[in-house]
Amino acid sequence: MTVPEPVPVPAPLDPRGLPPPVEVPPADQARLLQLARLAVAVAAGARSDADLRAEIAAGPRPDAPSGAFVTLTIRGELRGCVGNLDPGSAMWASVVDAAGWAAREDPRFDRVRASELADMHIDVSILGPSVLLADPMAWRLGTDGVIVQRGGRRGLLLPEVAHDVPGGREEMLDICCRKAGLPPGAWRTPGAQVWAFRTLQFGGPVLT
Numbered sequence: 001m002t003v004p005e006p007v008p009v010p011a012p013l014d015p016r017g018l019p020p021p022v023e024v025p026p027a028d029q030a031r032l033l034q035l036a037r038l039a040v041a042v043a044a045g046a047r048s049d050a051d052l053r054a055e056i057a058a059g060p061r062p063d064a065p066s067g068a069f070v071t072l073t074i075r076g077e078l079r080g081c082v083g084n085l086d087p088g089s090a091m092w093a094s095v096v097d098a099a100g101w102a103a104r105e106d107p108r109f110d111r112v113r114a115s116e117l118a119d120m121h122i123d124v125s126i127l128g129p130s131v132l133l134a135d136p137m138a139w140r141l142g143t144d145g146v147i148v149q150r151g152g153r154r155g156l157l158l159p160e161v162a163h164d165v166p167g168g169r170e171e172m173l174d175i176c177c178r179k180a181g182l183p184p185g186a187w188r189t190p191g192a193q194v195w196a197f198r199t200l201q202f203g204g205p206v207l208t
Contacts, residue, residue: 018138019196021128022128029200031062032091033122037206039096039099044114045114056092061092065089065090065091066090067126068095070102070124072103072121079109080103081102082105083098084097084098091126117207118206121203122204126201128200130147130195131195136188138196139196141172145199146172146176146194146197147194148176148192148193149180149193150193155178155182157175160199
């Protein structure tokens with residue numbers, strides 16, 4: 001998936017030059033999770049497109065601009081993870097798109113089947129804006145996600161994956177490079193940029 005140009009954080013910044021927390025009211029989190037669950041069920045063939053359209057139309061629709069990722073797991077094993085990284089999309093639309101894509105378009109997996117939904121867990125990650133780092137190692141492992149950019153190529157990792165990367169910051173940056181089609185260590189080279197961002201993650205079972 002193409003990673004768009006990072007959107008800088010407006011002033012004032014964190015005093016350390018790091019991205020601020022992402023804030024979404026609890027009621028909006030619950031609504032976004034409801035929409036994500038339904039989008040996954042539609043993608044799996046358990047609900048209809050008409051059901052999703054009607055639910056969206058019924059509102060409310062949290063519409064602050066934001067990208068989002070949706071991660072699907074079954075008994076702790078990854079089953080799909082895709083993001084809508086357009087920072088200009090309304091939050092609800094980013095979540096609905098990412099949920100449907102995670103269930104049917106992650107190239108690593110077959111399309112989710114309706115029979116899998118009972119055992120499936122869904123996590124929604126709302127992306128905050130990005131901060132360009134003067135020091136590519138200044139970000140916080142497990143708190144900040146990272147984007148490596150060089151020569152029009154970009155690769156991204158969410159902060160939530162830090163526990164799966166035993167090599168810490170350097171390995172996460174190297175993975176971003178590989179995702180961007182760059183060689184490991186490209187983040188150290190002239191012209192490379194490292195951006196940090198934060199997410200807010202919430203989730204639960206797909207079926208309730």
